[in-house]
Amino acid sequence: GAVVSQHPSRVICKSGTSVKIECRSLDFQATTMFWYRQFPKQSLMLMATSNEGSKATYEQGVEKDKFLINHASLTLSTLTVTSAHPEDSSFYICSAEWLAGDNEQFFGPGTRLTVL
Amino acid sequence: SQQGEEDPQALSIQEGENATMNCSYKTSINNLQWYRQNSGRGLVHLILIRSNEREKHSGRLRVTLDTSKKSSSLLITASRAADTASYFCATILAGGGNKLTFGTGTQLKVEL
Numbered sequence: 350g351a352v353v354s355q356h357p358s359r360v361i362c363k364s365g366t367s368v369k370i371e372c373r374s375l376d377f378q379a380t381t382m383f384w385y386r387q388f389p390k391q392s393l394m395l396m397a398t399s400n401e402g403s404k405a406t407y408e409q410g411v412e413k414d415k416f417l418i419n420h421a422s423l424t425l426s427t428l429t430v431t432s433a434h435p436e437d438s439s440f441y442i443c444s445a446e447w448l449a450g451d452n453e454q455f456f457g458p459g460t461r462l463t464v465l
Numbered sequence: 466s467q468q469g470e471e472d473p474q475a476l477s478i479q480e481g482e483n484a485t486m487n488c489s490y491k492t493s494i495n496n497l498q499w500y501r502q503n504s505g506r507g508l509v510h511l512i513l514i515r516s517n518e519r520e521k522h523s524g525r526l527r528v529t530l531d532t533s534k535k536s537s538s539l540l541i542t543a544s545r546a547a548d549t550a551s552y553f554c555a556t557i558l559a560g561g562g563n564k565l566t567f568g569t570g571t572q573l574k575v576e577l
Binding site: 353355381383390391392394395442444446451452453454455456458459461 | 505
C-alpha cells in the first residue's frame, strides 16, 4: 500500500513553454501533498504544500506564479512550471501524507525536467 | 533551509560490514524519519521514530534517537550491494505542522 505515482518521469522542453507534472496517490486518499525540488547530489528542498480544495502554501523564495499547484481531488495534485527556463531544470518529487499512520510521507518516483 | 546535518557525507564499505550514519538537528521535533534514495529515483520510507522513543528496529535497520543531543543514527547491519544509495534523515518539527525538513544526506556505497 501507500503508493504514489508521478507522470511524466522525464520531460524535455524548450525555454518558454509550460510543463505540467502529475502526482497521484494510488491506494489512499491524501488531503495534503508536497512538492520538492532536488538538484544533483543535494538534498530535497520543500517548494510548497498542496492542500486539497484550497490554495497551496509556498515556501519562502518560491514563486507561486511560476510554479502553479492544483490539488483538485484527494488523489491528484499537479505542478505546472510556467514559462520554463534552463535554471528550472531539476528533479521534482512529490509526496503524499498518509494520515492513517504517523503522518509519514510517501514519495513519488520523481520527474526529471530538462529545459533547453 | 535544512534542519539536519548528516555525517559522514559519503561512506564506502565492503559487503557484510555494518554501516552507521548520523543525523543531527537543531530544534525540537515530533518525529524523525529515515529515507533511502537510489540514484535518480524517488525516496523510500525506511523507518519513523517518535520523539518519545529511543530505539527502533526494522529488519536489518536499527535507528536510535537522542533528543537531549538532538541526534539520531541509522545502522544497517550485514550490508549488501543493493543497500548502495543515499540516505536522508528528515524531521517533523514540534509545532511545525506536517512539513518534513531534510538533512544533507549520506551517500553509501557497498562494494562486493
